[in-house]
Amino acid sequence: MSVRSGRRAAAPTTGRGTLAFVESPVQLLNVLEWAYAAGESGRPAEAFRGHGGGAGPEQGAPDGELTLVVLSPTDPMTRGQLRRMAELARREGFQVRWEEARGGASAPFHTIGGLAGPLRRADRIVIGDPFSRYVQLLLTITRARDLVVVDDGTATMEFVSQLASGERLVRWHRRGGRPGARDLVFMPVSAKARRRLTPSPSGHRRVEVFSSMPIESVPDGVSLTVNSFAWTRARFGPPRITKGADLVGTSLVETGVVDLDRYVEAVDKLARTHGATRYFAHRRESAEKLHRLAVDTGLQVVRPDLPLELIARRGPIGSTILSFPSTVVHTLPLALAGTEVKVAVMDIDPAWLTDSASPRAQGFLAGVTGTARDVQRLTAPEPPTAPGGPTAPDDSTAPDGPTAPGDPAGPEAPGVPAARAAGQQTAPA
Numbered sequence: 001m002s003v004r005s006g007r008r009a010a011a012p013t014t015g016r017g018t019l020a021f022v023e024s025p026v027q028l029l030n031v032l033e034w035a036y037a038a039g040e041s042g043r044p045a046e047a048f049r050g051h052g053g054g055a056g057p058e059q060g061a062p063d064g065e066l067t068l069v070v071l072s073p074t075d076p077m078t079r080g081q082l083r084r085m086a087e088l089a090r091r092e093g094f095q096v097r098w099e100e101a102r103g104g105a106s107a108p109f110h111t112i113g114g115l116a117g118p119l120r121r122a123d124r125i126v127i128g129d130p131f132s133r134y135v136q137l138l139l140t141i142t143r144a145r146d147l148v149v150v151d152d153g154t155a156t157m158e159f160v161s162q163l164a165s166g167e168r169l170v171r172w173h174r175r176g177g178r179p180g181a182r183d184l185v186f187m188p189v190s191a192k193a194r195r196r197l198t199p200s201p202s203g204h205r206r207v208e209v210f211s212s213m214p215i216e217s218v219p220d221g222v223s224l225t226v227n228s229f230a231w232t233r234a235r236f237g238p239p240r241i242t243k244g245a246d247l248v249g250t251s252l253v254e255t256g257v258v259d260l261d262r263y264v265e266a267v268d269k270l271a272r273t274h275g276a277t278r279y280f281a282h283r284r285e286s287a288e289k290l291h292r293l294a295v296d297t298g299l300q301v302v303r304p305d306l307p308l309e310l311i312a313r314r315g316p317i318g319s320t321i322l323s324f325p326s327t328v329v330h331t332l333p334l335a336l337a338g339t340e341v342k343v344a345v346m347d348i349d350p351a352w353l354t355d356s357a358s359p360r361a362q363g364f365l366a367g368v369t370g371t372a373r374d375v376q377r378l379t380a381p382e383p384p385t386a387p388g389g390p391t392a393p394d395d396s397t398a399p400d401g402p403t404a405p406g407d408p409a410g411p412e413a414p415g416v417p418a419a420r421a422a423g424q425q426t427a428p429a
Contacts (some may be wrong), residue, residue, distance in 0.1 A: 016123045019067055019115075066095075069115065118344055137189055146206050194386060229334040232313050239317050241319050244317065253289060317336075344378050
């Protein structure tokens with residue numbers, strides 16, 4: 001295994017370029033981080049520093065060797081964040097190809113058919129989610145010698161573990177159960193994709209993992225490059241730091257791992273104990289759940305229009321960021337390096353897990369917390385005896401400057417409390 005850190009020269013290509021496939025805002029952010037570290041071409045962006053996006057070049061603008069392909073999901077919140085991230089990518093000088101990959105029964109056939117040629121010609125493929133069936137299908141088409149896997153949250157740790165042990169690729173919260181009918185039908189494709197993600201002994205096929213996760217070892221032949229969030233720190237901040245704490249939400253309820261009532265109770269206790277006033281929602285949290293959190297806890301629920309790493313770096317942000325086990329306990333200390341913001345994480349109590357949670361859920365979540373660096377570990381808090389919820393935030397926590405609108409199908413505006421928006425949109429699954 002080779003481990004690299006810092007900015008490095010890009011691997012040579014034959015001029016046919018790099019295709020990056022992303023399905024979430026965080027994946028797109030990590031592709032930009034990889035491109036910055038790899039020295040991939042893109043226009044200088046001195047005037048861009050400190051701004052959160054805005055109107056950028058349209059699709060088909062002057063491109064570098066890297067082309068980002070967005071396999072757009074259907075839920076409004078993710079689409080809105082992806083559009084904002086696509087604007088940032090275009091401002092960096094990269095071409096962005098937006099594919100309505102899930103826009104109807106025939107959409108996958110049109111998308112795959114349109115991408116078959118570029119896939120066969122590309123020298124290098126960058127992906128963000130090796131567990132995605134869409135991505136696995138695309139991997140069976142490509143002839144690229146170089147494959148790069150960037151972070152899709154803590155799932156990267158599970159991917160590396162499964163690749164090393166020769167297991168089939170299964171998301172951590174689904175392991176331990178029987179494969180469904182669709183899983184069985186797709187197994188040959190998944191197996192072929194897994195072989196594509198395995199480096200060849202001859203060196204004909206190279207695999208790189210670009211990650212900010214605490215990965216201690218990778219399979220033989222796989223190179224590991226550390227994602228230090230250098231692009232984020234170069235383009236944004238440092239942030240204005242406010243008093244008090246902000247709390248980061250998680251989609252563990254939506255994935256069936258944590259019980260809703262237990263989660264709401266834990267959020268309430270955590271907010272009261274540490275004086276949190278804002279709750280930054282995960283993009284997959286349902287509108288109904290967020291409405292309940294706002295009503296039951298008194299927190300101002302904010303639906304960010306960009307990944308939290310950029311929101312925090314842009315500021316303003318609380319002096320303490322509270323989180324349950326999630327990706328941000330690994331990424332925020334890197335994105336906020338050099339500031340006085342502290343990140344604190346509280347473990348998931350086994351009593352909060354649902355009956356349907358994977359047998360590996362508790363161990364995996366504990367590992368996410370236990371391997372986090374530069375964070376404060378919290379124990380389950382006891383609520384104070386004083387009545388009432390957390391105090392309402394003052395104007396000092398309002399975002400600096402205007403916020404560009406997200407996808408028209410998304411929430412009424414980025415940053416709107418979900419308690420107000422919950423009744424006006426369908427929550428993503």
